[in-house]
Amino acid sequence: MYRYFLKRLFWLIPVMLGVSIFIFIIMDFFPGDAADTVLGEAASQEQLEEYREAHGLNDPVMVRYVRYMANLLKGDMGISYVTGRDVFKTYMQRLPNTLLLAFSGMTLAILFSIPIGIITALKRGTVLDGTLMIISLLGLSMPLFWLGLLLIIGFSLNLGWFPTGGSGDLKHLVLPAVTLAVAKMAMLARTTRSSMLEVLNEDYIRTARAKGVSKRKATLKHALRNALIPIITVIGIELGSSLGGSVLCETVFSWPGVGRLIMDSISKRDIPMVTGSLILTTMLVAFLLLVVDIIYAFVDPRIKAQYQRKK
Amino acid sequence: MDKHEFALDVSNLTVEYVTSDGIVHAVNDIDLKIPPQKSVGLVGETGAGKTSTALAIMNLIPSPPGVIRSGKIILNGYDVLHMKDSELNQVRGSEVAMIFQDPMTALNPVLNIGEQIEESILLHEDVTRDEAHEQACEMLEMVGIDRSRIYDYPHQLSGGMKQRVIIAIALCCNPHLLIADEPTTALDVTIQAQVLDLISNLRDEYRTAMLLITHDLGIVADMCDEVSVMYAGRIVEHGTVEEVFTNTKHPYTEGLFDSLPKINDRKSLLKPIIGLMPDPTELPEGCTFAPRCRYAMDKCFKRRPSLNAISDTHEVSCLAYEDPVFSIERNKHGR
Amino acid sequence: MKKGVFLFVFFVVLINLAFAGGVKETVATPTSVGYQNVLKVGINMEPITICTPTKGTNVMCHMMSFSTHNTLVTISNEDNATIKPCLAESWDILDGGKTIVFHLRKDVKFHNGETMTSEDVVYSFKERILKGGTSRALLSSVVDVVADDDYTIHFELSGADQDLFYTLSAAPSCIISKKAVETEGDEGECYGTGAFKIEEYVQGEFVRMVRFDDYFGEKPKTEEIDWIIYLEDSARELALETGEIDICYSPANSDLPFIEKNPDLKLISVKGLNVYYIGFNTKVAPFDDEYVRQAIASCVNKEDAITVAFDGLADAVDNVMAPAVPMYTHVDGYTYNPTAAKELLSKSGYPGGFKSTIWVDRADEEQMALVFKENLAQIGIDLTVVRLEATTLKASWNNADYQMCLQKFGNTGGPGTSFSYVFTSKAPANRSKVSDSNVDLQTAAAAVETDQVKRQAMYRDLNEYITKKAYWAPICVPQIFVGIKASVKGAVYKGNGSHILTYAYIEN
């Protein structure tokens, strides 16, 4: 099993190669380059050319790519065209904020949505089920931006409990995390519900009940664990997507995460920053998915057996 | 111990499923009695309501959509339909245990078999974890599986082994009544015999009463003392195995026998019962078997027969016997 | 199972705490007598070049650099036109304006402790500003910058550049420490001579500036200015309402009523400098036809556009020069008159109209363009509005399919910039691709005209010529807004958005 996971880690290398090539080609495809964005309106044609020459922007994509990769192999992710700062350091400065927001948002979402999913599954067809599902549909379709502003007006302006934005202590975290959680909760509650519904109809739940296992225990011990696979999958995907940063949430709450960094860098055509950030994010996500796979194995012995066979 | 007259006493049980397509009349006003330590067979073709009856006895009819409309179920003295959930949980597994139709799906795939057996022991007996574990190992050996496999997960076992594990779970708390719902249907023939042997041996040992659900009359003959024949949610004939087999009364029971291959006359054609069971959402007004019955008369379509005693132990539900000279074909020619 | 859930939650909480612990907290220092220690300013974009001010390209960086860096001369806050001494205490204009000698102050210290000498000034210009600096294009008249002694330098110019002083007073022409840049590289530029020094810049979060005690000028009352980034306009305005910030840069028009209605807050509005205009690719048909451009300029309903895009909070303009620019003289331009527009178009080679596209990159531009699409349909011009991403647009001016654009231009320099930046054939932001020898000659002549009355007349003529030729169809100049706590004093609000907050303070 460990060999299987080692192999998965090894696969990260081609993935990184693929990601970086992809980014280079896509970024090349976009009109405009760093010279246009860094030098500003006033720049003359000669200034632009000078800048391009100095930063090697005139070289063909492949040349730039090979040069980038050569540096990357030496452990150098380059410096940002825009700020002149080290890409890796810049990313690492933002990453803790993103992880903090992603994990707290997800934790909140999990704490609320899984019980909601279970309750609605158990009370399927009742008014409670209907109400909770409509609420979760609202959560799913509510624009994040709008929700964020609503929370700021309610909790910052009217109640004065939390700051409107920025990062710092835990108080700053509450509103963005709640906003992010609401969006993720809806999805997670729905997945939990449908997965639970499926599992609750399984024969082994009946077997457990026939043994004298209470409904509660049958649900939590026998059903939930079986229902967990799709839930974990969704958690993994949602968490993975928030590792790339949640641009909307970061913008509304002035939260300094990697999402804004990547967006800014893309619009500034800051290729080293974009490529570096995306490679690092991809690695993080790949690592996360690996962790998800390991969790699968703990939850479901059949999956563990598959991994063992795959070696 | 057996201070009660019956291990199971079901009367007037009616089970319905309320679905968007209409109300499924799965079990219609049936009575069923099992004396202590006796074994009763419940036969009928698919959809007759056998599993529904069994689930009702455990008060485990899935709801929604299932509803127990009426009836009284006394299980070794316990009034199953009027008990609190917590009390019911004590009865399930210890007073009555059930072996389900499909061993492939009846075990929880994410728990090892040891945990699944121990869970039952821990719920009903005052033992420590270690003792429960030891008992589970013994139980496993009793059903013929090496105790070293106690940590195996269901996916690591064959179908027959799974069914053995299920039997182990069912019998580990020494219930007074075992409900076996087609315990061998999903298994291949050679294993079927082993599993049946296992059940009857264990039953002898534990002196457990049994409701054996099957559509295989051969198994009934081997394993049961009495038999109830069920058709479209009703019991159409009940008697000792001897009575029902040698003195078959109901045309439907006759049909069941005719559709069996005959050991001593292999060349004779199988005679399946023509037609289909009526749609349980729209049961006909008269005798539910009338549309398929070769003896059916006008009145059969209009009036619903009731279960009438023929002897102390033998009952049949057929209007034809209002005519005292009536006899079905099978009895005319003898066996 | 239960244990597993518990462990998971525990783990997550632990991570959270770990990170939360790692994030730096702002510690409030005890208040000094009389004034609030820290002034918090909510800004709307990343001040990326704050540590390399000579490369500053956006107004945000310019605004912030004014607190940390100084220029040789500065523009009067009263009339926004008079040139006043700053790092140079006086200057002599020699050779009919071709040589300018600056006498530097002797008491100027950089934030790194170095004393400013002519060496730093020469280095700032020759190695930074004139090499890759933002002001470079506007300093094309500078031939050389020479140190005469420790505190005297002179500029050698190719002509008597009258706008030079404006350009020298702009933030990207600030003086930086030679030693700092030579030892620390580009970001050594962060050591200025200003009243505040940059203490910390956390990208994406804030810039913290603290008072520089060796500042040569008047000491600010505020000890620290925190410039905090709130990208979302409404969130920034809400932060002002909750009191998290004292000054809210550029609140959204839709949020202005909240500021006005709040007795603790005050809304500042200043006449702006950004001219929104329609530019034409005059190199291609039909926009090489003067009548076509004039017809379009007479057929756009500016008031409607202002209502739609700026909630009415902008002034319609019909001159290519913005009214707030020094030496502006109003001339008659084209106003909304569809009948006249029809007539003009009928004189053109395209009397029945034509199909065209107009490029925009911002939402307000798009809203206006959609109004104009309706307007122009009246004279048979079928306009398609295309909104491009900002950088894509910047890179697309030379594409063959460029026809019209709706853009803005803000002149933050002298009057000449209103022409040399956008209308001369070599102008860097010549979106109309104007190549008109009359414009080139007149602009060049005005730039070196030492008689200021004559010079103003020349700009009036240029303005009139270009306005009549309709190289642009000028639309409007939006007002500049700032939301502040009513108690904020000492700030200077500028039409170019580059407010001077160095002396802003709040009395306790």
Ligand SMILES: Nc1ncnc2c1ncn2[C@@H]1O[C@H](COP(=O)(O)OP(=O)(O)OP(=O)(O)O)[C@@H](O)[C@H]1O
């Ligand atoms: N959950 C349910 N919802 C709706 N209808 C059901 C449900 N369970 C059973 N039924 C219906 O009730 C009737 C009796 O079903 P039951 O499972 O009791 O039959 P059975 O005799 O056990 O058949 P088999 O031999 O196939 O197991 C059938 O018509 C079936 O379709």
Ligand SMILES: [Mg+2]
């Ligand atoms: Mg069944």
